[in-house]
Amino acid sequence: MSTYNPLRKHTSTLFASRGCDFDEGLQDAFEIINRMPSEQQSHAMTAVMIVVNTAANAVDQVLDSRSPEKLAILQLIRSEIDNWASSHLDNHIETWVDSNFDVNDKVQDYLNDNLDVDEKISEWMNEYLENHISEAIENIDLVVRVR
Numbered sequence: 001m002s003t004y005n006p007l008r009k010h011t012s013t014l015f016a017s018r019g020c021d022f023d024e025g026l027q028d029a030f031e032i033i034n035r036m037p038s039e040q041q042s043h044a045m046t047a048v049m050i051v052v053n054t055a056a057n058a059v060d061q062v063l064d065s066r067s068p069e070k071l072a073i074l075q076l077i078r079s080e081i082d083n084w085a086s087s088h089l090d091n092h093i094e095t096w097v098d099s100n101f102d103v104n105d106k107v108q109d110y111l112n113d114n115l116d117v118d119e120k121i122s123e124w125m126n127e128y129l130e131n132h133i134s135e136a137i138e139n140i141d142l143v144v145r146v147r
Contacts, residue, residue, distance in 0.1 A: 006058055026052065 018025035
């Protein structure tokens with residue numbers, strides 16, 4: 001018997017058990033309640049359902065909780081993943097990149113397709129000079145002195 005089961009302290013060998021078949025145990029309880037005088041059935045049903053709801057809440061809490069064992073296992077898994085990733089992941093990524101594309105070729109292809117350096121410099125110079133010369137001319141004040 002487990003000493004960790006919060007319900008265990010309320011059990012009694014005086015009464016029957018249906019093992020782990022909760023549905024069968026509940027069905028037997030309802031059959032007993034139905035044999036009771038009708039004025040007592042609602043009280044007995046209320047008592048049984050209070051216990052069922054409380055037990056369900058206790059089970060939910062246990063199932064949703066993070067026991068020290070669960071936390072230790074999660075930490076161990078995270079640690080192993082981190083160890084593997086730190087020692088292998090970089091190599092896997094590098095191997096994949098090396099085998100799937102050559103970065104230098106991709107950059108050169110892009111530059112060849114999209115960048116004619118001489119043309120870009122000429123375009124920039126023409127645009128820059130045109131804008132700045134026009135602006136400079138507009139801002140010149142011509143003063144003529146006659147003596």
